[in-house]
Amino acid sequence: MSAALDAVAAEWRKALTLPATLIALAVAVAGPVALAALNASQNATDSAAEAVLAASPLLTIGAIVLGVVTAGSEYSAGRPVAVTFAVMPRRAVVLVAKAVVVTGLVLVGSAVAMPGALLAARAAGGGPGETEPGRWLGVAVYAALIALIALGITTLTRSTVVPLIVLVANGTVVSLAFLLYLVTPLARYLPDLAGMRMLAGDDRIAIDDALAPLPGGLVMAAWTVALLAVAAAVQRRRDA
Template sequence: MTAAVAGAVDAVAAELRKVLTLPATLGALVVAVLGPVALAALTASQNPRGSAAEAALAAEPLVMVGAIVLGVVAVSSEYGGGRQIASTFAAMPRRPAVLAAKAAVVAVLVAAAAAAAFPAALLAARLVAGPGPDADGVLGRAVGGGVYAVLTALIALAITVFARSGVVPLVVLVANGSVVSVSFLLYQVTPLARYLPDLAGMRMVAGEDRLAIDDALAPVAGGLVMAAWTAALLAVAAVVLVRRDA
C-alpha cells in the first residue's frame, strides 16, 4: 500500500470515527432507516389494496431527510464551540483530502441506510397489507432513490462548507425537500429549472404519476445532471476550504 493510499484510508477512518460519535448521526440514521419503515406501514394500513412497493417507495423522502442531516453535521460539527476544524486541519493539512474523506464517509453511510431502508419498508408494508399489485420499475426506483439520497447528502455537505454552520443549510434543504421546493417555484418561471439538482434527479425515484413537472429529465440523464451539480459544488467547496482561514 502506497503512502498516499494509506493516508487516504487513515483520513476516511478518522472521519468515520468522528461522525459516528455524533448524536445527530444516530438520529439521522434512525430517521433514514426506521422512519420509512413506520411510514410505509402506516401508508399500507390506510390503503390495504394498494401496492406495498409503492408504499415503501413513497416513504423514501425520509431517507432524504436523514441524508441531509448526515451531510450537514459531518461539516457543521467541526465549527461548534470548540472549533474542532483547526485541530482537524492540523492533523490533516491537505484540506481537499479532508473534504474527500468526509464525502466518502457520508456517501457510504447514506448508501448503507438507503440499502437497508427500502427492503425493511417493503417488508413492513407487506406484513401490514400483503403484497398488493405490482409497482412499475420497483428495483430501478429503489436504486435510484439510494443514488438520489447519496447525491443529496453530498450537496448538503458542500453547502455546509460554504455556510460554516448547520442551521441554515439544514432548515433550507429540509424545507426545500419536504415543504416547498424552490426549484419547483422557479420552474413556474422558466423550464430551465428542471436542470436544478432536485428536479433533475426526481425521475430516479418518482413514478410517472408522482412527477411534479411535465418534462422531467429521464432517470439516467437526470442522475448525470445531479451528479454534475454535486461534483461542481464539492470542487468549489474544496477551493473555499483551501483559500479561507480555518
C-alpha cells in the same frame, strides 16, 4: 494514497462516534420503515411496493441531516475543525473523506431502510405490488447526492441551521427549483428537479418534461461534484 485511506478511516470513526450522525441515520432508516407500515395499514397506497416509495422522502431527510451534521459538527462549540486540519492539513483530502463516509452511510442506510420498509408494509397488510429494483437504486442515489449537496453547502456556510432549514423545506414544503420552473423550463436542470425521476414515475411529477432518470441523475451528480469542488476551493483559501 495511504494518507487518503487514513483520512477516510478517521472520518468514518468520527461519524460513528457522533450522536447527531447516529440520530440522522436512525431517521433515515426507521423513518421510511415506520411510514411505509403506516401507509400500508391505512391503505393509503395500492401496494406495499408503493407504500415504500411513498415513504422514501424520510430517507432523503435523514440523508440531508447526515450531510449537514458531518460538515457542521466541525464548527460547533470549541471549533473541532482546528484539530481536524492540524492533524490532516490537506483539506481537500478531508472533504473527499467526508464525502466518501457520507455516501457510504447513506447507501448502507438505504440498503437497510428500503427492504425494511417493504417488510413492514407487507406485515402491515399491504398487497405485494411490483417492486422495482431500478427505482430503489434511484432512491438511494438521490439520497446520497442530496446528502453530498448538504455536505458541500454546510462546508461553505460553516453553520448547520441555515442549510438544514433550507434543504429540508426545499425537499418537503416546496422546491425552489419547482417555483423557478414555473418561470422557465430550464429549471428542470437544477439539481433536485433533475434527479426527481430517479425517485418518482413520470405520472407523479408536477412537471411534464422532467429529465429521464439516468440523464437526470447525471445532471444532479454533476451539480454535486461542482459544488464540492467550490467548497474545497473556498475551504482551502480561508482561515480555519
